[in-house]
Amino acid sequence: MKTTLNLADADAFYEQLLDVHGGLTREQSELLNARLILLLANQVGDPQVLKDCLAAARQRLE
Amino acid sequence: MSTGYADAAFTNGYQFTEGTGYALPEYPFVEPPELKTGELRRYPVVIAGGGITGLTLACALARQGIAAVLLDEDNTVGVKGASSRGICYTQKSLEIFHRLGIYERIAAKGIQWSVGRTFAGKDEVYAFDLRQQSGYNLSTQPPFINIQQFYIEGYLVERIYQLGTVDLRWQSRVSAFEQGPEFATLTVQTPAGEYRLQADHVIDATGSHSPFRQWCEAGVTRRQGDDRWCIADVRFSTRPPIERHTWIEAPFNENRAVWQHLMGDEVWRIDYQMAPDTDAAANSREDVVRERLERQFGTDVKIEIVWVGPYAYRSECIDEMRHGRVFFMGDAAKVVSPFGARGGNTGVADADNLAWKLAAVLKKRAAPRLLDSYHEERHEAARQNVLVTNRTARFLRPADGAERLFRSAALSLAREYGFARQLINTGRMAIANPYTQSSACSYNEHGGVIGPGLSVQNVSFNWADGSEGVVNDLLQWADGRLLVLVFGALSAAAAQRLRALGLGWPVCSVQVLGAEGSAQAREFVRDPKGHLQGACHVFGHAWALVRPDAYLAASGEAVDGHLLQAVEKSLGMRS
Numbered sequence: 001m002k003t004t005l006n007l008a009d010a011d012a013f014y015e016q017l018l019d020v021h022g023g024l025t026r027e028q029s030e031l032l033n034a035r036l037i038l039l040l041a042n043q044v045g046d047p048q049v050l051k052d053c054l055a056a057a058r059q060r061l062e
Numbered sequence: 063m064s065t066g067y068a069d070a071a072f073t074n075g076y077q078f079t080e081g082t083g084y085a086l087p088e089y090p091f092v093e094p095p096e097l098k099t100g101e102l103r104r105y106p107v108v109i110a111g112g113g114i115t116g117l118t119l120a121c122a123l124a125r126q127g128i129a130a131v132l133l134d135e136d137n138t139v140g141v142k143g144a145s146s147r148g149i150c151y152t153q154k155s156l157e158i159f160h161r162l163g164i165y166e167r168i169a170a171k172g173i174q175w176s177v178g179r180t181f182a183g184k185d186e187v188y189a190f191d192l193r194q195q196s197g198y199n200l201s202t203q204p205p206f207i208n209i210q211q212f213y214i215e216g217y218l219v220e221r222i223y224q225l226g227t228v229d230l231r232w233q234s235r236v237s238a239f240e241q242g243p244e245f246a247t248l249t250v251q252t253p254a255g256e257y258r259l260q261a262d263h264v265i266d267a268t269g270s271h272s273p274f275r276q277w278c279e280a281g282v283t284r285r286q287g288d289d290r291w292c293i294a295d296v297r298f299s300t301r302p303p304i305e306r307h308t309w310i311e312a313p314f315n316e317n318r319a320v321w322q323h324l325m326g327d328e329v330w331r332i333d334y335q336m337a338p339d340t341d342a343a344a345n346s347r348e349d350v351v352r353e354r355l356e357r358q359f360g361t362d363v364k365i366e367i368v369w370v371g372p373y374a375y376r377s378e379c380i381d382e383m384r385h386g387r388v389f390f391m392g393d394a395a396k397v398v399s400p401f402g403a404r405g406g407n408t409g410v411a412d413a414d415n416l417a418w419k420l421a422a423v424l425k426k427r428a429a430p431r432l433l434d435s436y437h438e439e440r441h442e443a444a445r446q447n448v449l450v451t452n453r454t455a456r457f458l459r460p461a462d463g464a465e466r467l468f469r470s471a472a473l474s475l476a477r478e479y480g481f482a483r484q485l486i487n488t489g490r491m492a493i494a495n496p497y498t499q500s501s502a503c504s505y506n507e508h509g510g511v512i513g514p515g516l517s518v519q520n521v522s523f524n525w526a527d528g529s530e531g532v533v534n535d536l537l538q539w540a541d542g543r544l545l546v547l548v549f550g551a552l553s554a555a556a557a558q559r560l561r562a563l564g565l566g567w568p569v570c571s572v573q574v575l576g577a578e579g580s581a582q583a584r585e586f587v588r589d590p591k592g593h594l595q596g597a598c599h600v601f602g603h604a605w606a607l608v609r610p611d612a613y614l615a616a617s618g619e620a621v622d623g624h625l626l627q628a629v630e631k632s633l634g635m636r637s
Binding site: 030031034035037038039042 | 467468470471472474475479481482485
């Protein structure tokens, strides 16, 4: 799992991520996020990277 | 009173209608020698339970001439007390039944299918054709045949009677059990009274309500969900296509899942997912079932209900498949939900796995330690089947919240993108489970060939005279011994070593040549299309050590000491 920046333009991506949710209800936003995770996971592919990302995302939530 | 429908008790009863159901065979109770003379006898093998698993084992042992006793509490097949009896038999099971001599009858009665379609709402999400998949197309048996389980059981019973050697004892219920260092003792209740018998090996094939689990204090890992299903086996006036149809969200079933599958006698199995924790009795009433069927097929189609059976999703897996003299198999060892046909088929494979090992040990061809590999191999299979079916169950009954959200996401993506179709899990069809941790298999350490522990498909080849043969013919010829197939030309020294191997060990060797070339070994066959080589997972000059259950025990290149070591290992004579 990469922990240093891998995005060419972090601010632009962050803005796109917010914009794509524009005008959606909370439920639609949740579905969009879930679809996005599945699409991105398929881009990553590597099972160990995916496992590390899942663990990192879960950290310190409880 | 004939209503055309027997009220389904929700005790997992398997009940048939009076007028329209099946006529099941009945087998006679014969007073056993123990009751006639009062003497106490000891048997090498006693099998408890005459379902598909116990009967497969009995039939396989009978073929090897092993004098076993099978005790069944009923006097028929298709017995009461089992939920969701099997309908779908895998290529591996069909290959086993081919070896046992009942495949032709199954093929004549059953329905072959290979196309499956999955729907969500009104849309088809994806479809598959198993015949196009390389894993299935080499065998002389089809990917799947659908047939009612009791037909197979009935064929097995007749075959066992034909073969002799195994004593089928009907209306004989095991009521007590104990085991010691010398033997096990079983108490049996019959209409003519109670008796006891002794056994060297006891097979528990009594199903999911096994009393042996308690008698052996066997640990069981359990999982129980709130998912409820209701099966309707029906006949139609107009028949749907011969395909497996699955709805994840069926509009005609309150957006819950539905299965649609054809069996023998033009009977269809329609399996409806119910609301969580639903009242099984109410949902199995004829008027409720009929209304459900009409919602799916319309009111114009005339429907005859043959059987209704509700069941609750659950999984169970015994921690040890061997407890002393007792070997657990089939549903007695593990229970899975029916997704992917991983119940009955793995029971058949359990039986086939133990049968040749028991026969080899009893004939002193193998060391008793070989029997421990039964747990190693079949518990790995059981764990895998529990894992796979639990994943399907979770997809089909997602918990509210994130689980349901991701299913919606996967379904919506699957309509557009190929990758997401692989996330749609309506059941992963059963396969011949690979054995990756068996003490009886010799794994190739340095990567290279991946093969030991895999099933060898029943492919065809040519005998020396040009006529066609199949792998099962070779196994039958080997008659419970190991089979060494050597591909390509043989040096004089290698041919000599193979002859010596055959004299000292229970091994039969066959040279496998291409379309051309002359043989150096006495026994040879031709494999012009390379199917036999492909089935053995080897390439070029190689040997393959094939077990009587059509699993590859080992493979290698040179006919040398490694082959002898592999033979010893596969007979439990080397750790």
